[in-house]
Amino acid sequence: MxxxxxxxxxxVAVIASATLFGTTGTARILSGVxxxxxxxxxxxxxxxxxxxxxxxxxxxxxxxxxxxxxRPLVWVMGIGVAAYQAxxxxxxxxxxxxxxxxxxxxxxPLMAGxxxxxxxxxxxxxxxxxxxxxxxxxxSLLTLGGVRGDTNFNTLGIVAAIxxxxxxxxxxxxxxxxxxxxxxxxxxxxxxFMIGALLLLPLGVGDIARFATPxxxxxxxxxxxxxxxxxxxxxxxxxxxxxxxxxxxxxxxxPVVATALGMIVLHxxxxxxxxxxxxxxALSLSVLAVSTVRSGA
Numbered sequence: 001m002x003x004x005x006x007x008x009x010x011x012v013a014v015i016a017s018a019t020l021f022g023t024t025g026t027a028r029i030l031s032g033v034x035x036x037x038x039x040x041x042x043x044x045x046x047x048x049x050x051x052x053x054x055x056x057x058x059x060x061x062x063x064x065x066x067x068x069x070x071r072p073l074v075w076v077m078g079i080g081v082a083a084y085q086a087x088x089x090x091x092x093x094x095x096x097x098x099x100x101x102x103x104x105x106x107x108x109p110l111m112a113g114x115x116x117x118x119x120x121x122x123x124x125x126x127x128x129x130x131x132x133x134x135x136x137x138x139x140s141l142l143t144l145g146g147v148r149g150d151t152n153f154n155t156l157g158i159v160a161a162i163x164x165x166x167x168x169x170x171x172x173x174x175x176x177x178x179x180x181x182x183x184x185x186x187x188x189x190x191x192x193f194m195i196g197a198l199l200l201l202p203l204g205v206g207d208i209a210r211f212a213t214p215x216x217x218x219x220x221x222x223x224x225x226x227x228x229x230x231x232x233x234x235x236x237x238x239x240x241x242x243x244x245x246x247x248x249x250x251x252x253x254x255p256v257v258a259t260a261l262g263m264i265v266l267h268x269x270x271x272x273x274x275x276x277x278x279x280x281x282a283l284s285l286s287v288l289a290v291s292t293v294r295s296g297a
Contacts, residue, residue: 010241014238023227024223027219028223030265031218034210043208048224048229049190052194069191075195078191086203090156091160095158105165113128119173172248175239176244189232235251249284
């Protein structure tokens with residue numbers, strides 16, 4: 001496979017994974033399951049991690065997977081996975097969904113690009129900077145255009161949201177670094193997600209019983225198997241072939257998909273500002289995708 005075709009496949013895979021990530025909010029609302037966000041995140045992560053473990057074992061890489069749990073970087077990555085989930089929900093709980101989401105998602109691509117550079121990677125390309133700044137601007141319009149009085153300034157909440165974005169960057173960059181060591185992306189994600197799930201599970205154990213219903217089970221299976229296992233198999237193709245910052249920026253397709261599903265499936269109203277934000281994100285990701293494919297990285 002040529003560098004160009006590998007880059008094309010990786011870009012498509014990351015955008016496909018972001019599309020699956022974007023279904024989570026709509027799936028939760030349609031299910032009607034009344035469980036805490038942390039409990040849903042814990043259940044999703046556990047089922048998703050088990051799915052990745054099954055893929056590794058069926059593929060004959062069980063021994064390689066076990067060996068990964070002896071690597072300190074995998075544990076740091078797993079802590080990053082759990083920290084992202086926990087800090088995201090703390091942040092949105094204290095400053096509102098809009099501002100918390102904006103602070104978390106906007107910081108992720110910047111932190112991923114810079115952290116990869118600091119840890120010995122190449123400096124982000126000029127087109128990545130341009131695309132990322134446009135995407136963050138679009139994300140700001142999309143998010144703030146939907147504010148309906150659910151925001152307030154809270155220093156701890158802002159710090160938690162920023163921490164979530166940083167944790168996301170950490171596990172994206174470390175995952176990319178580990179796959180560059182000729183390790184399977186699925187194995188790396190399976191090992192780290194299992195650690196993250198076990199760390200997060202105690203925080204949501206009180207609501208686990210709410211998933212013991214047909215709709216609860218269906219929600220967990222969708223979020224775990226489709227929006228985590230399948231989505232991260234696709235995500236793994238991205239971190240294997242693309243720079244971490246590029247992967248993180250392409251993942252900003254997630255809020256656009258979530259917004260579109262909200263409009264089409266849930267019949268939610270959307271402001272003109274939010275529509276402009278969606279258009280800017282789509283434009284920036286298109287530019288970045290074309291640039292990445294042409295450069296082959």
